[in-house]
Amino acid sequence: MISIDRSIIFQIINFVVLVMLLFRFLFKPVVKALDNRSQHIQDELSSIEKAQQKADETKKKYEEESKMIHQKYQEMVETANQEAAKIKSGIIDEAYREGEKIKQTHEEKARSEIQKIFSSLKTDIIDISTEMASKILSHSITPSIQDEIIDKMLDEAIIRIEAQMEVSHEQ
Amino acid sequence: MQGEILFLCVTVVTAGFAIAIGVIFPALGQGKACAKALEGIARQPEATGPISRTLFVGLALLESLAIYVLVVSLILLFANPLLKYVFK
């Protein structure tokens, strides 16, 4: 067994046969099974990728749609706001104008009333003062002095009444 | 007969010395290789796999030297081809 004899031929044939048989019965089926599995896994992975892509596309589509809807909504809100602002300013303007009108009419009324009061007061004061003056002065003053005094008093009364009128106007 | 006995004695002694001497140097070499591999693993533990794989191959190559000596001494002892000339 240390020396080489002819059984080496047997051993070579044995080993070659063993290689063939093992290939036929062991390595071919196992490699085939492994390949099948890796192929299957590959297919599965690619189909998953495809589905992923599809889902992405759908998602994008929906996102775009929602974006569009949002834009439309925004536009609608804006136009409504503008309209509302217009209406608001119109109402305010009208109210302001009306207020102005009311104010004017009231002022005019007040002024005419004041005028009326003033004129009636004037006549009253003239009457009263004339009466008073004639009563006081009928027995001590000449007609010329009397006229002078009356004029003076009238002037004073007018000035006072005007001032009073100014005050009331301001009020 | 004296010559034949002398031949056998020399054969046995040679086989013994061949093993004794022939094993020393591969052993030293293997020790060195192992030490270096251990150093490498200690320095870089993540490279354990490649280092030990290479170490095994290298040790086998070194060990084959000692194995040659073993085979030669076995041939000398048990399958000496010269015996048939000595013992006619």
Add this chain to the structure above:
Amino acid sequence: MEFLTTKIYFYLGTLPVTKTVVSTWLVMGALIIASILATRHLKFIPGRWQNILEMFVEGIINMIEDMSPHNGKQLLPLVGALALFIGSANLAGLIPGLKAPTSDFNTTLALALVVFCAVPYYGVKNQGWKNYLKVYITPSPIMAPFHIISEVTRTFSLALRLFGNILGEEIVIAILFILSPLIVPVPMMLFAIFTGVIQAYIFTILTIVYLSAAIEKEDSAEG
């Protein structure tokens, strides 16, 4: 020293059928029956045994592809058969009554010769005659004899390494057995399991190195 002579059972023509040959047949038969049983019901989702089988096959493919990428499937039949046969042959020596076929120089030399013939076969198959033969005359035609010598010597070293290791292990176990047959040889036998597996691994990986060196356009490795 009965373990150093091989018993010849009978002659087939002029070829001797030795105990080694019979052990080889037994190991071969066991391997083939086991592989037929193992691959009979290959399922898509592997069970425990199929997992082990696939791990073994994939391990060998990875071992090959570490050395020469993309050639795993091509070299698998030879390399896998070598690994399986040498491993189980080494371990067969531990079974009483059987003899490790690899402790016979004829077996290991036969394996090494198959590798020796497979190297040019795969080299020519993968890169053609011209490119394969070009390796021998690089860097200069003077190197051609050295290339051939290196191929021959590495074949013998491959054979001798396996043979010497397994035979040495057997001799040590036998001597221990002669000294004390009861428990003393058991640690050595456990060590023999380790050695057998390691030697199968080494033989396989060196074969891969030689084959991948022949397949790729590089200088062949020394061994």
